[in-house]
Amino acid sequence: MNDIQHNISSIKQRMERAAANSGRDPESVRLLLAVKTVAAEKITSAFAGKRLLLGENKVQELRQKYDYLSVIDAEFHFIGHLQTNKVKDVLKFADCIQSVDRISLMEKLDQRLQHEGRSADVMLQVNTSYEESKFGVSPERAIQLAREMSKYDTLRVKGLMTIGLFSAETEKVRQCFRLLKKLELQIKELGLPNFDLRELSMGMSHDFETAIEEGATIVRVGTAIFGDRIYPDSYYWNENKDVK
Ligand SMILES: *Cc1c(COP(=O)(O)O)cnc(C)c1O
Numbered sequence: 001m002n003d004i005q006h007n008i009s010s011i012k013q014r015m016e017r018a019a020a021n022s023g024r025d026p027e028s029v030r031l032l033l034a035v036k037t038v039a040a041e042k043i044t045s046a047f048a049g050k051r052l053l054l055g056e057n058k059v060q061e062l063r064q065k066y067d068y069l070s071v072i073d074a075e076f077h078f079i080g081h082l083q084t085n086k087v088k089d090v091l092k093f094a095d096c097i098q099s100v101d102r103i104s105l106m107e108k109l110d111q112r113l114q115h116e117g118r119s120a121d122v123m124l125q126v127n128t129s130y131e132e133s134k135f136g137v138s139p140e141r142a143i144q145l146a147r148e149m150s151k152y153d154t155l156r157v158k159g160l161m162t163i164g165l166f167s168a169e170t171e172k173v174r175q176c177f178r179l180l181k182k183l184e185l186q187i188k189e190l191g192l193p194n195f196d197l198r199e200l201s202m203g204m205s206h207d208f209e210t211a212i213e214e215g216a217t218i219v220r221v222g223t224a225i226f227g228d229r230i231y232p233d234s235y236y237w238n239e240n241k242d243v244k
Contacts, residue, residue, distance in 0.1 A: 034222030113154035150192035159199025177214035
């Protein structure tokens with residue numbers, strides 16, 4: 001077992017413990033490896049014969065690593081801010097786009113998918129921390145945006161995604177995850193067409209256990225597995241922030 005596989009197995013142990021502590025089935029939570037800036041060779045070394053769930057933030061990085069990663073069995077989720085001019089490429093490589101957060105993007109995705117004659121799995125990203133630096137629809141507008149989203153037959157909405165507040169105060173972070181769970185229940189009640197909510201993608205290296213306690217089905221972990229990144233996260237989250 002190499003270092004990365006070792007890190008993964010200790011994260012998985014912590015995930016199982018968090019699930020068990022909150023009375024949940026450990027099998028109900030998946031680990032997504034957040035691999036932004038991580039070299040393809042390092043990602044393949046994470047592969048221990050079992051299908052990996054990988055998350056990329058930039059379409060260009062996804063495209064660059066994609067061929068190399070075809071040697072391993074992996075499912076790719078797009079978790080970064082998606083610019084409308086990258087829609088065609090992201091649909092080529094991603095199995096699910098977790099970061100859909102505005103109508104202009106839904107329209108572009110729908111146009112492209114209609115052109116290709118198919119549908120795609122997506123999630124709705126909600127900004128539960130209200131931090132300016134983060135993308136996602138505000139919690140107040142989430143229900144309305146979900147209604148709009150349900151009109152696009154090409155978008156199969158599989159879940160909700162959020163980035164929790166960056167804070168050492170666990171209870172404040174927990175409120176973000178609780179809010180996402182609450183929105184999930186409210187949206188489910190509406191019985192919207194094209195909505196089949198089964199995933200709550202929430203929790204990262206520093207807060208995944210709290211997220212699991214609040215119902216996460218996918219936790220997205222990077223640093224705790226691959227080590228520190230050289231770029232600040234703002235490089236991925238603020239860049240070219242466009243109008244929603
Ligand atoms: C980078 C990133 C993660 C993982 O963050 P870590 O703190 O490195 O675990 C999760 N989600 C998103 C959207 C990210 O950009």
